Amino acid sequence: MLKHRYLPLTEQDREEMLAVIGVDSVDALFKDIPDDLRYQGTLPVSPQLDEYALTRHMSILAARNADTDRYVSFLGAGIYDHHIPSVIGHVTSRSEFYTAYTPYQPEISQGELQAIFEFQSYICELTGLKVANASMYDGATAIAEAGSLAASATRRKKLVVSRTVHPEARQVLATYAHGLNLDIVEVGWSEGVTDIEALTAAVTKDTAAVLVQNPNFFGAIEDIEGMAKLIHEHGGLMIVSSNPLSLGLLEAPGKLGADIVVGDAQPLGISPSFGGPTCGFFAVSEAYMRRIPGRIVGQTVDRNGKRGFVLTLQAREQHIRREKATSNICSNQALLALTASVYMSVMGKQGMAEVAELNLQKCHYAKERLASIPGVSLAFDAPVFNEFVIHLPENTDMKKLQTRLLEAGFIGGYELGRSYSELSAHMLVAVTEKRTKAEIDQFASLLEESL
Incomplete structure (x- = not known):
C-alpha cells in the first residue's frame, strides 16, 4: 500500500467538496470579503513542483543558512553549539515518542509518563530542589512563571531582576508582569555581575523575589548565596535561572539558598535549530510544589503493587479554567524533555562534570588568546563558565567584522550593543566543548586581521 507523507488534493476532490458545500468555485467561498481587501492576481511564488524538484529547491534554500555543521560557531547568548550524542536521535525518533502529545489518559501513556518522571528526577538532582515539573515552553517563560509564582506566594507586587539576566527573558517577564x-525593578552590574549595593537598595519588605541568572548573560558567575540571604531577610524568594550544563561543576542553586531554579535545557543535547524550539525546566522547594506551573508526574503503585506513573497534585482542568489556573502553561515540551533526559542518562554524573570542565577550560584558553590581541581587552574581571565579553576598539564596524568572519567560515559572537547601549563595542563570545585549539587560534587570528 502506498503511503503519502502528506494528503494530496486532486481536482476531483476539490469539485466533490464544493458540491457538498453547495458552491460553484473556491472564489465563491470568499464572496463576503470586499474585492478591494482581496489580493488580486497571482501570488509571486514558483509554479507547483514535483517531490524531487521541491526537495532539491528546499535544500538549496537551506544551504543559504550558516549552520553549525559547516561553520565554526562562537555564538552563544542562550543557544549553544554543544555535541549531541548520536543515541539521542535514535531514541527520540521512535514513533511512540516522536508523535506523542501530552498524556491525557495516564493509564495508557506509561512510557511517556516514565520519561517525564525521569526528566523531573534529573532536574531535581541538578538543581538541588525537591520538586520539578514536566518541563516548560522554554527558559524565558520559565523565569517569567517563577516571578508570577513568587508574587502569588508572597502576596507582594515587586520583582527585582538583575540586568545580567538574558534581555529576552526580561522582556518576557515584563510582559507577564504587565x-x-x-512592578519590575531592574538593577545594574559591576564587573559583569549583579551590583550588590544596588540590589541591597532595591530590595524592600515589598519585594516578592530577586531574579538572577547564573552563569549570567555575560557568562559570569553570580554570588547566589549572598543574594539569597539578602532577599530571605526581607521575606522574599530567590529565583535563579541556570545553565544546566554548568551544574556539572557549580554547586546546585538549591543548596545555596534558591527557592526556585529555572532554565533552558537546550545545552542538554537539544539542537540549536536556529533558535528553537527548546525546553524549559522549573524546580521548587517542597513548600511551593502545589503552586508550580504546568504538570507533575508522580510514581505510585497499582492495586497489584506494580509500579506506575500518574499525573499528580494538579488536574488538567485547573489549567483550562482560567480563573483557577496557576499559569498559562498547559502542555509540556515532552519530546525535548526526553532529549534532555537521554543526554543526562548517557553522560552520567562523571560525563556531565567532564563536559562542563571542557567548556570551562576551553573558554579560558580562548579568553586569554583573544585578550592578547592588540586593541582587544576583557570587559570584566568576574569568573566565567563558557562565555565571556571582549571589548573591541570603539571604531570597530561590527557588521563588517561579522561578515568577514562569516566569509572565513566562522560565526562570530553576539554583539552586545544590540541589547545594551553602553556596550556598543563589545562582543559576547561562547566556547563549548566542540571548539578545538586550532579553531580558537584561527578565530583569534581572523579577529586580529579584521581589526
Whole structure:
C-alpha cells in the first residue's frame, strides 16, 4: 500500500467538496470579503513542483543558512553549539515518542509518563530542589512563571531582576508582569555581575523575589548565596535561572539558598535549530510544589503493587479554567524533555562534570588568546563558565567584522550593543566543548586581521 507523507488534493476532490458545500468555485467561498481587501492576481511564488524538484529547491534554500555543521560557531547568548550524542536521535525518533502529545489518559501513556518522571528526577538532582515539573515552553517563560509564582506566594507586587539576566527573558517577564499588575525593578552590574549595593537598595519588605541568572548573560558567575540571604531577610524568594550544563561543576542553586531554579535545557543535547524550539525546566522547594506551573508526574503503585506513573497534585482542568489556573502553561515540551533526559542518562554524573570542565577550560584558553590581541581587552574581571565579553576598539564596524568572519567560515559572537547601549563595542563570545585549539587560534587570528 502506498503511503503519502502528506494528503494530496486532486481536482476531483476539490469539485466533490464544493458540491457538498453547495458552491460553484473556491472564489465563491470568499464572496463576503470586499474585492478591494482581496489580493488580486497571482501570488509571486514558483509554479507547483514535483517531490524531487521541491526537495532539491528546499535544500538549496537551506544551504543559504550558516549552520553549525559547516561553520565554526562562537555564538552563544542562550543557544549553544554543544555535541549531541548520536543515541539521542535514535531514541527520540521512535514513533511512540516522536508523535506523542501530552498524556491525557495516564493509564495508557506509561512510557511517556516514565520519561517525564525521569526528566523531573534529573532536574531535581541538578538543581538541588525537591520538586520539578514536566518541563516548560522554554527558559524565558520559565523565569517569567517563577516571578508570577513568587508574587502569588508572597502576596507582594515587586520583582527585582538583575540586568545580567538574558534581555529576552526580561522582556518576557515584563510582559507577564504587565498582565499581573506587578512592578519590575531592574538593577545594574559591576564587573559583569549583579551590583550588590544596588540590589541591597532595591530590595524592600515589598519585594516578592530577586531574579538572577547564573552563569549570567555575560557568562559570569553570580554570588547566589549572598543574594539569597539578602532577599530571605526581607521575606522574599530567590529565583535563579541556570545553565544546566554548568551544574556539572557549580554547586546546585538549591543548596545555596534558591527557592526556585529555572532554565533552558537546550545545552542538554537539544539542537540549536536556529533558535528553537527548546525546553524549559522549573524546580521548587517542597513548600511551593502545589503552586508550580504546568504538570507533575508522580510514581505510585497499582492495586497489584506494580509500579506506575500518574499525573499528580494538579488536574488538567485547573489549567483550562482560567480563573483557577496557576499559569498559562498547559502542555509540556515532552519530546525535548526526553532529549534532555537521554543526554543526562548517557553522560552520567562523571560525563556531565567532564563536559562542563571542557567548556570551562576551553573558554579560558580562548579568553586569554583573544585578550592578547592588540586593541582587544576583557570587559570584566568576574569568573566565567563558557562565555565571556571582549571589548573591541570603539571604531570597530561590527557588521563588517561579522561578515568577514562569516566569509572565513566562522560565526562570530553576539554583539552586545544590540541589547545594551553602553556596550556598543563589545562582543559576547561562547566556547563549548566542540571548539578545538586550532579553531580558537584561527578565530583569534581572523579577529586580529579584521581589526
